[in-house]
Amino acid sequence: MHTAEILLALGGAFLAAGILARLGAKIGLPTIPLFILAGVLLGPHTPGLALVSDPSEFKLLSTLGLVFLLFYLGLEFHLDDLVNGGRRLLIAGVGYLVLNIGGGLAFGFALGWGTREALVLAGIVGISSSAIVSKLLIELGRLRNPESRLILGIIVVEDVFLAFYLAALQPVLGDASSFWAAAGQFGVAFLFLVVLFGLARWGSRLVSRLLDVRADELLVVMFVGLAVVAAGAAEELGVSDAIGAFMIGLVIGSTPHASRVTRLVHPLRDAFAALFFFTFGLTIDPGDVVSVAVPIVIAVVLTIVLNLVAGLGAARLYGYDRRAGTNVAVTVLTRGEFSIVLGTLALGAGLDPRVAAFAAGYVLVLAIIGPLAVVRTEWLSRFVPARLLPVPTGPAPDEVESSSSEAPEEAGAGVAR
Known part of the structure; x- marks a missing residue:
């Protein structure tokens, strides 16, 4: 193509x-699935x-979208959030991961698309969308609800898992020729993570001065x-550029400049991330999505x-x-950016193309069902047996929050995620 x-x-x-x-925002739909849908409709x-x-x-340009998206997630994640959450948060977060990642892995093997594909599908099915979850909590004015701290805590635990999962996945995506080659790739990725985690925790002063x-x-x-340099260095070391971007975001997030960088990166994140999701949609053949409609439906039911x-x-x-329990369950239901990242990485690694088609259809369905369910949690909670959780008394917390004079965006200004 010419310029x-x-x-x-x-x-x-x-x-x-x-x-x-x-147009989708008028009926309460999040942007991510609509960006993908635009790419599908205008694709080849x-x-x-x-x-x-x-x-x-x-x-x-699409790669820059991935870099800015993961960089932003790194900025928003704070190690202290996990440390201060205590034992209950760790149990809740790990329990969520065990159920969802374990279920996704079992589902992947049951499909019979291959071992590498099953390991990628575990992440696609098992990790919720930080972007959509955060946006929902802000837009519905629920950031100050007691259960929202638990929701955000689960997202934090997922982000920690995300970093190590991507590192462990590198030999899979790279198709290592032997056990020792795979061990070597994972060792490099793990060492890269340890160095940057240590830099974020104890050595961010140099970056701060810069x-x-x-x-x-x-x-x-x-x-x-x-x-961009961190993403490129990670790629050069055989680690995903997504890890490099996430980790340098984590480092900068621990400096005094974090809030200022977060404010300034917003336009870049939004513009390039939109192009990332649009470009992913360009690669999707609707016929391929239809061909995996049954696995998508099964995965959606399993995820719910x-x-x-x-x-x-x-x-x-x-x-x-x-x-509150229903709020927790349905708010973390949506899947989005990370599932699409994995679908993109699977395409680049030459895995079964059905993985990317599955990721697109799966995200589209859950990114629509999730937000619609979140705004109806009061009604949905009536179907939860009283023996599991007590019946709520008084007005819904989000109703109290919406009557507050403080705008939702202001309420969320100091929240990590």
Whole structure:
């Protein structure tokens, strides 16, 4: 494609994704599945207008979307949140992971697509969407609800698992030729994580000095450079660029400049992440999604059941009533950015193409069901047996919150996730 054609396609991609997401927002749908849907509709595999005939034309810009997305998640994650959460949070978070990752792994093996594919499917099915969960809590004014701290805590535990899961997955995605080659790849990835975790915990002073500039323009240039270099270094070491971006975000998140960087990275994250999801949609053939419709339906039902068990169990551990327990169970139901990241990595690694098609359809369905269920938790809680959790008394917490004079965005300003 010539420069003019690329610019027209790029502008069209942003506009198409924005218009479709704007229409979906009117009925309460999150943006991520709509960005993907825009890519599917305007991709080369769908009849009609195709903005891009070769999705690889957007590969570099799409990679930047992944980098900024994981960089932002790293910024928002704080090690102290996990340490201060205590034993109950650890039990709740680990219990959630065991049920969902274990269920996803069993589901992956049951499909019979292959061992590597099953290991990737475990992550696709097992990890909820930090972006959608955070957005839902803010938009519905539930950040100050007691159970929201548990929800955010579960997300924090998932983020810790995410980093090590990606590291462990590198030999799988790289198709290591032997056990020792796989062990070597994991060892490099693990050492990379340990060094950056240690830097985030005890040695962020050097990075802090590097970012100690007054002008926002210079700060943007500096943290973008750090994020891209970390992603490139990770890729060079045979580790996912997603890990590098996440970890440098974690390092910067432990510096005094974290809130300022978080504010400035928002536009970059939103713009490039939209292009990342749109580009993923370009690679999806609707026929492939239809071909895995049955696995998608089974996985959605499995995810709903596992999230109900994990959410209600966590609520019982904390002594919450059934309305709060239902909030926990359905708020962490959505799947989004991480599932798509895994689908993209699976495509790049040459795994069964049905994995990426499955990820797209699965995310689309749950990213629609999840938010619709969250706004109906009071009604859904009536179906929870009283012997599991006590019946709530008084008005719903989110009703009290919505009557507060403080705007939801202000209420969430100091929350980690």
